[in-house]
Amino acid sequence: MASLVRLRLLPSAKCLYTQPVQVLVDGLRAYQVVTLKARATDDKGMLFHASAVYRADTGGAVDLGRDPSLGGSYTGLEPMGLLRSLRADTLHAKYYKNDSRKPHMVRFSVHDGEATVADGESLAEVTNERRLLADGVSRQTIKEGNIRGVLFVPPGEGPFPAVLDLYTFGGGLSERRACLLANCGFMVLTLALYGHDDQPKKVTKLHLDYFEEAIQLLRKQPKVIDSGVGVISISKSGDLALSIATYLAHVKATAWINGCCANVLMPLYYRGSQLQAALMYDGRHVTVTESGAYNIKYGLHDPQAPENAASLIPVEQATGQFLFAAAEDDLNWDSCLFADQMAERLRRHGKDNFEKVFYPGAGHYMEPPFGPYCPSSFHGVVGAPVAWGGEPKAHAAAEVHLWNKIQEFFTAHLVPDAGAAKARL
Numbered sequence: 001m002a003s004l005v006r007l008r009l010l011p012s013a014k015c016l017y018t019q020p021v022q023v024l025v026d027g028l029r030a031y032q033v034v035t036l037k038a039r040a041t042d043d044k045g046m047l048f049h050a051s052a053v054y055r056a057d058t059g060g061a062v063d064l065g066r067d068p069s070l071g072g073s074y075t076g077l078e079p080m081g082l083l084r085s086l087r088a089d090t091l092h093a094k095y096y097k098n099d100s101r102k103p104h105m106v107r108f109s110v111h112d113g114e115a116t117v118a119d120g121e122s123l124a125e126v127t128n129e130r131r132l133l134a135d136g137v138s139r140q141t142i143k144e145g146n147i148r149g150v151l152f153v154p155p156g157e158g159p160f161p162a163v164l165d166l167y168t169f170g171g172g173l174s175e176r177r178a179c180l181l182a183n184c185g186f187m188v189l190t191l192a193l194y195g196h197d198d199q200p201k202k203v204t205k206l207h208l209d210y211f212e213e214a215i216q217l218l219r220k221q222p223k224v225i226d227s228g229v230g231v232i233s234i235s236k237s238g239d240l241a242l243s244i245a246t247y248l249a250h251v252k253a254t255a256w257i258n259g260c261c262a263n264v265l266m267p268l269y270y271r272g273s274q275l276q277a278a279l280m281y282d283g284r285h286v287t288v289t290e291s292g293a294y295n296i297k298y299g300l301h302d303p304q305a306p307e308n309a310a311s312l313i314p315v316e317q318a319t320g321q322f323l324f325a326a327a328e329d330d331l332n333w334d335s336c337l338f339a340d341q342m343a344e345r346l347r348r349h350g351k352d353n354f355e356k357v358f359y360p361g362a363g364h365y366m367e368p369p370f371g372p373y374c375p376s377s378f379h380g381v382v383g384a385p386v387a388w389g390g391e392p393k394a395h396a397a398a399e400v401h402l403w404n405k406i407q408e409f410f411t412a413h414l415v416p417d418a419g420a421a422k423a424r425l
Contacts, residue, residue: 007110007124014129017104018180018368018403020080021128025110028060034123035072035114036064038082040106040372042096048372050074050085053114062110071114074392082108084396086372092293092385094365094377097132098172100139100152100179104130104371130370132176134183139175142189147214148199149191150175151221152182158223160187161414163230164214164244166237171195171202171380177232180368184407186230186414189218208270211244219250228252228320230410235332235364236381239263242342245318247275252320253413255406258327258335258364261342262303262311265381277310279303281381293376293385297331304341315342316349323355323409325402327362331389335364357405362398363390369399 005027015021028034037051052069054062065079073085083106086095097104109122133139136155142148150173154160163186167174171194178190191214194203219226230253233241238259245254247270263276285298303312315322324339336358343356359366365374365388373395379386 005110005123007108007126009108009126009128013126014131016134016180016183017130017132017176018183018370019130020370022079023064023082023108025054025056025062025124026060027124028056028062030056030058030060032056032060033070033113034062035111036062036082037109037111037122038086038106039109040086040095040104043098043102044096046088046090046093046096048086048088048093048095050082050087052082052085076393078393078396080370080396081393082106083370084373084392091291092376092378094374095372097371098175100132100150100175103132106130132179137179137182139179142217143197144217145213146210147191147217148197149173149189149214150178151218152179152188152190153221153223154182154185154187158187159225160185160223161230161410162186162218162221162224163188163232163410163414164211164218165190166211166231166233166240166244177368181232181407186410187218187221187224189214203266205267205269206240208243208247208268208275211240212248215244215248215250225414225416227416228414230414231255232257232406232410234258234366236260236264238335239313240268242313242315242318243268243276245320245322246313246315247317251318253323253410254318254320255323255325255409256339256342257325257366257402258330258332259338260300260303260333260335261313261315261338261345262308263313264300264311276313277308279308279311289376289387291376291385291387293387294379294382295331295387296379296382297333297389300333303338316346316351318353321353321355321409321413322346323357323405325357325366325405326359327364327366327390327395327398328358328360329362329389329391329395330364331387332364355409357402359394359398359402361391361394363395364388365390366395366399366402369396369403371399 052072
């Protein structure tokens with residue numbers, strides 16, 4: 001039996017991280033019930049796994065793009081459901097895939113019967129090699145002046161639109177989103193803020209000067225379009241992105257993902273003077289979920305309260321464009337409310353330099369698509385596991401849409417000819 005069954009990934013078992021694959025099984029008996037499994041190990045050595053039960057058609061075939069899962073990690077029609085359902089046995093574990101030079105390796109297998117009895121020998125197996133770096137994209141470690149990070153440059157002579165990736169909070173350096181954007185034709189500098197190389201392990205205040213230096217470094221690259229840079233953020237780095245766009249020159253487009261409208265947690269300084277006070281949390285409004293993770297959605301003080309005015313970021317001073325992307329089931333804080341408040345503030349000042357996209361059913365951690373969904377994980381500031389929210393299937397669909405939206409947004413506002421063409425349409 002095993003030699004007759006085939007498990008295939010189309011168009012190829014090797015692809016980029018953000019590319020979908022078609023999962024096909026043939027050679028089964030008519031109407032045979034099988035379990036498909038997926039396994040992957042992250043950069044820290046933690047095993048993640050998922051499974052789904054399917055019934056073959058009259059020809060003995062299963063097509064995940066056509067057939068619904070009958071049970072397991074998910075049910076219903078989800079062509080890439082095995083990838084987004086990858087979970088560790090350890091509670092509150094987040095899949096850690098950071099080194100852009102190492103592909104995301106996922107082992108698919110098919111077993112006879114349902115998941116509860118499908119632990120025996122597989123009928124067929126195949127490995128999906130999901131590369132983070134596309135062919136020809138260069139990776140350069142940056143240690144210049146105060147800047148610590150990695151620069152990704154697409155292949156060719158350019159010039160390329162430049163983006164500053166602020167996946168910075170939590171310490172260390174994150175490469176995944178930056179290199180995946182570089183695969184799409186952007187020159188991307190991802191920054192470490194603390195906890196990397198010779199940087200301090202912790203910080204108690206932030207300095208806008210660091211990001212100004214990073215923008216200058218990006219603009220002097222030989223293959224860059226030097227009409228201005230883009231900034232992409234998420235969570236706490238969202239308010240950093242707003243401040244960068246508001247106070248610094250040469251920022252043309254800012255993608256804010258599930259951030260706040262005020263400067264959160266740490267005071268912000270520029271050239272030795274404090275620009276923004278810090279909006280803080282109130283632990284009395286934090287609750288505990290059934291999994292033991294904290295729900296901190298309503299823990300943040302009200303940024304609109306008069307006593308917190310010094311933390312609000314005057315986004316109306318920014319000259320560039322904004323993309324406000326917010327998840328409606330964000331449990332880290334009320335990012336939809338903050339997006340609405342920023343939009344209203346801009347309108348009051350006669351500005352329309354923004355677009356707003358809300359995602360029903362999505363949670364806080366909206367990342368590049370086809371990675372494992374993370375319902376909860378350790379929060380560096382809280383010092384404990386935190387629930388991020390989201391319904392897994394809706395969250396996965398939101399990540400696909402947002403990934404395309406980000407590319408469209410940066411192309412329209414960082415590539416002069418593309419913006420003009422969009423205006424003509």
